[in-house]
Amino acid sequence: MTALPIELPRRLIDGAPDAILLSDRAGVVRYWNEAATRLFGFTSEEAVGRSMDFIIPERLRARHWDGWKQVMETGVTRYGAGQLLAVPATHQDGRALSVEFSIQLVRDAAGQIEWVAALFRDVTERFQRDKALRLKLKELEARLGG
Numbered sequence: 001m002t003a004l005p006i007e008l009p010r011r012l013i014d015g016a017p018d019a020i021l022l023s024d025r026a027g028v029v030r031y032w033n034e035a036a037t038r039l040f041g042f043t044s045e046e047a048v049g050r051s052m053d054f055i056i057p058e059r060l061r062a063r064h065w066d067g068w069k070q071v072m073e074t075g076v077t078r079y080g081a082g083q084l085l086a087v088p089a090t091h092q093d094g095r096a097l098s099v100e101f102s103i104q105l106v107r108d109a110a111g112q113i114e115w116v117a118a119l120f121r122d123v124t125e126r127f128q129r130d131k132a133l134r135l136k137l138k139e140l141e142a143r144l145g146g
Contacts (some may be wrong), residue, residue, distance in 0.1 A: 019120035025072055025113055027052050027065070039099070039122050041092030055089050057096070071105070075113055079103050086123065098127035 013020055013031075019039040022031035032047040040047075040055050047054070056064050071077045079085045082102060089097040099120045106115035 016119075019122075021047075021052070021118045021120065023052060023116050023118070025116075027068055027116075030115070036120070039091075039097070039120060040089065046092075057088050057090050060088065072113060075105065075107075075111075077103060077105060086127075089120075096124075097122060098124045 014033055016033060016035055019036035020031070020033045021029055021036055023029050029047045029050055029052060032042070032044040034044075036047065037043050042054065052064075053061055079102060084100045084102055086098065086100045089099045091097050100123050101118050101120040103119075104117040105113050106117060108114040
């Protein structure tokens with residue numbers, strides 16, 4: 001069997017169809033792939049080195065960082081085994097996005113969280129479609145049920 005080229009993992013991450021963000025324990029972006037640029041509008045140069053606040057809606061930041069702190073302290077997340085979290089996010093142009101993401105806690109040799117990898121997918125269209133369907137259903141139920 002042929003060994004994998006050393007650069008293959010990097011090429012896979014760089015070219016992945018989903019947005020990939022790597023951050024350190026403090027929540028500072030340390031890696032941002034091209035799909036993240038397509039999703040959020042910020043280039044890698046604009047994103048790397050900044051707190052993730054720029055993609056978190058302001059009204060949700062306190063809740064996000066409370067959860068983040070708890071994960072960093074306990075090492076436990078309920079979204080680390082493939083579960084998806086659906087949340088609002090912010091595009092560079094200010095518009096709201098709906099995203100689903102999963103995270104992976106990357107630990108050092110001592111078992112401490114060293115990095116957090118997040119994989120994002122834009123689900124804005126599906127979210128808007130589902131919201132419209134729920135509204136129509138509610139209207140129909142109101143008509144039929146009085």
